Amino acid sequence: MSISVIKTLKRLAAAALFAPAIALAAGAALHLDKAPVSTDPSALQNGAKTFVNYCLNCHSASFARYNTLEQIGLDEQQIRDNLMFTGERVGDLMKVAMRPAESKAWFGATPPDLTLIARQRASEFGSGADWLYTYLRQFYRDPARPTGWNNVIFSNVGMPHVLWELQGEQIAKVTEHEDGTKSIALELAKPGKMSVEEYDKTVSDLVSFLVWMGEPVAEKRKTVGIVVLIFLAGLFVLSYALKKNYWKDIH
DSSP states (O other), rough: HHHHHHHHHHHHHHHHHHHHHHHHHHHEEEEEEEOOOOHHHHHHHHHHHIIIIIIIITOOHHHHHHEGGGTTTTTHHHHHHTTOOOOOSSSEEEEOSSSSSHHHHHSSSSOOOOHHHHHHHHHHHHHHHHHHHTTOEEEEEEETTTEEESSSSTTTTTOOTTTTTEEEEEEEEEEEEETSEEEEEEEEEEEEESHHHHHHHHHHHHHHHHHHHTTTTHHHHHHHEEEEHHHHHHHHHHHHHHHHHHHHHHH
């Protein structure tokens, strides 16, 4: 192996070693609010309602089927009557009719599929729920943007604020600091249909649903894991007692 190849491998190893630290340092300035994620069926049902009415118009959830909503306490008739706007059968995938090419032309980018969005953001920011919860509450009016909206933690976002009727319209006040950095504070200029507390609750329910949709069996998996650990602990005690009894006469 040549010396140049060895040097290249060393550089790659060093980059791989320090990449996580660099990523953490870069994201340290990003402040995320803690998302009050809930597994309560009523919260998940409200989140599903919000998702279908406000998100599923542009964003698909093509890795999930409508009948999976039965796991949050809804029956087939409730799903069919209240939540099925894009499918014909409850076993259909949660897709949208809008073509990717059209959405790219309208918004500048194709709206991402939201089935795994919470898990995807978790890999980028540590907590997908916290990122989504903060993102959906920090839109503000920006006449310079094509949609008229911008976002504090997603600068120059292409997505319009689809929940603005519920939250109202926020405006941004930029403060320049002596070290050259800037901070943005949001102020509610025009109230929406909901109070701040009601809107935060709606967003938390929506985020809870997005987290659940990314892994519907998460709670079951955790329950099974606890049962397995208890079983192993009991088995260890029995095995240790058997070992002591078996070797008690051997010195």
